[in-house]
Amino acid sequence: MSTVSDVLVVGASAAGLATAEALRRKGFTGGLTLLGDEAEPPYDRPPLSKQVLSGAWEPERARLRDRDALDALGATFALGDPAVSLDLTTRGVRTASGAVLRADAVVVATGVRPRVLPDQAGLGGVHVLRTLADAVALRSDLRNAGRLVVVGDGVLGAEVAATARGLGVDVTLAGPQPAPLAAQLGPLAAGLLADLHAEHGVRLRLNAAVVGLVGRDGRVTGVRLADGDVLPADVVVVALGAVPNTEWLLDSGLVIDNGVVCDAGCRAAAGVYAVGDVARWHHERLGASLRLENRTNATEQAGVVADNVLGADRAYLPVPYFWTDQFDAKLQVFGVLPADAEVSVEDGDVTARRFVAVYRRAGEPVGVLGWNMPKQARQLRQRALGQAAVPR
Amino acid sequence: MQVRVDEDKCCGAGSCVLAAPEVFDQRDEDGVVVLLDPEPAEHLHAAVREAAEVCPAAAIALGTRA
Numbered sequence: 001m002s003t004v005s006d007v008l009v010v011g012a013s014a015a016g017l018a019t020a021e022a023l024r025r026k027g028f029t030g031g032l033t034l035l036g037d038e039a040e041p042p043y044d045r046p047p048l049s050k051q052v053l054s055g056a057w058e059p060e061r062a063r064l065r066d067r068d069a070l071d072a073l074g075a076t077f078a079l080g081d082p083a084v085s086l087d088l089t090t091r092g093v094r095t096a097s098g099a100v101l102r103a104d105a106v107v108v109a110t111g112v113r114p115r116v117l118p119d120q121a122g123l124g125g126v127h128v129l130r131t132l133a134d135a136v137a138l139r140s141d142l143r144n145a146g147r148l149v150v151v152g153d154g155v156l157g158a159e160v161a162a163t164a165r166g167l168g169v170d171v172t173l174a175g176p177q178p179a180p181l182a183a184q185l186g187p188l189a190a191g192l193l194a195d196l197h198a199e200h201g202v203r204l205r206l207n208a209a210v211v212g213l214v215g216r217d218g219r220v221t222g223v224r225l226a227d228g229d230v231l232p233a234d235v236v237v238v239a240l241g242a243v244p245n246t247e248w249l250l251d252s253g254l255v256i257d258n259g260v261v262c263d264a265g266c267r268a269a270a271g272v273y274a275v276g277d278v279a280r281w282h283h284e285r286l287g288a289s290l291r292l293e294n295r296t297n298a299t300e301q302a303g304v305v306a307d308n309v310l311g312a313d314r315a316y317l318p319v320p321y322f323w324t325d326q327f328d329a330k331l332q333v334f335g336v337l338p339a340d341a342e343v344s345v346e347d348g349d350v351t352a353r354r355f356v357a358v359y360r361r362a363g364e365p366v367g368v369l370g371w372n373m374p375k376q377a378r379q380l381r382q383r384a385l386g387q388a389a390v391p392r
Numbered sequence: 393m394q395v396r397v398d399e400d401k402c403c404g405a406g407s408c409v410l411a412a413p414e415v416f417d418q419r420d421e422d423g424v425v426v427l428l429d430p431e432p433a434e435h436l437h438a439a440v441r442e443a444a445e446v447c448p449a450a451a452i453a454l455g456t457r458a
Contacts, residue, residue: 021445046448296446303446323404330423375418
């Protein structure tokens with residue numbers, strides 16, 4: 001039985017909203033408040049680099065829930081008011097506007113923000129992509145852009161490059177890896193992805209360290225590489241990963257180490273939990289401290305946090321998952337795909353660019369990759385990695 | 393309970409099939425969601441609610457029968 005009568009969720013994006021929804025689904029009828037730094041109602045981020053950036057969707061279509069569904073939650077949304085501090089003894093959160101909100105349980109869901117280059121502040125034409133406003137601003141700038149340089153060869157950078165190329169923009173993708181997403185996909189699939197980008201006319205500057213930006217009259221004109229080359233640019237997107245939004249917690253007494261450090265059940269302190277991109281928790285089955293920025297992590301972790309807020313003692317044991325859509329390729333990645341894994345194609349055909357591969361270490365499956373075969377990838381994932389999204 | 397799916401939003405993760413295989417499936421060719429039962433029986437409601445919440449593309453909406 002739970003004695004929690006009210007819950008404060010700090011963060012009103014995917015993980016925060018999912019926590020609130022899971023609490024209600026599991027029968028919680030007490031007070032529920034979501035505090036958000038942005039004034040926007042909760043919206044989804046994966047479409048920002050794809051459908052919203054391309055213009056296929058109006059920005060409003062990225063909203064996670066319609067008005068009726070939000071109303072049905074019976075929650076108070078305090079939006080546009082960032083949290084600035086947490087008092088662990090009272091579980092009180094102070095906000096930028098000076099309000100103090102207190103609850104029996106506090107769930108930290110403040111997410112991450114883009115890492116930036118040291119010299120990008122104040123330089124026109126340089127973008128990051130995290131918020132809906134970022135996507136709208138980048139889309140607007142791309143309309144007049146001849147040349148875009150994307151700095152960063154991870155998921156976001158590669159998606160932005162593909163979407164911008166689809167808009168007819170001249171695109172260069174620069175990053176330190178031998179192929180886009182090499183760290184996440186391993187050599188086989190990252191190599192195919194590099195081919196795909198090249199075929200669509202994206203210039204790849206691989207194995208290239210970006211050292212800074214070049215500008216004139218307050219506007220970016222290029223990106224400087226370690227070898228001295230300058231890639232000319234009218235618009236630059238910096239996609240160098242993200243840092244957790246934990247500054248507001250530095251004096252709280254919580255352990256902060258590249259995220260809010262939690263136990264196996266996502267508890268950071270008595271009555272305090274963390275969920276989503278910001279949470280670093282102990283994955284008992286993998287024996288590792290993890291912080292996942294994957295979209296499904298937000299909702300799956302929310303389910304476990306909601307159970308634990310309500311008195312359960314449930315460890316969070318997800319099979320990590322992400323997907324990415326670039327040009328005509330739809331990739332699904334379950335588990336992990338280490339560079340040294342044995343790869344066996346178990347459905348489809350690599351040359352047809354429609355296949356599913358299982359990645360094994362010492363004979364044990366550790367990951368499944370689907371390339372334009374989402375359903376078959378999910379089925380192989382169930383066979384190789386277990387039936388449940390989050391095993392109990 | 394009335395279930396609606398938005399095929400255009402669906403990203404093919406298959407989270408809904410993991411949560412409620414009696415109600416959701418995926419197309420063989422592109423993985424897009426297939427709604428097997430738009431008015432699932434009561435014993436499936438909890439699983440369907442979970443499927444709607446965990447969908448990473450917010451492509452499942454639930455309503456009550458009109």
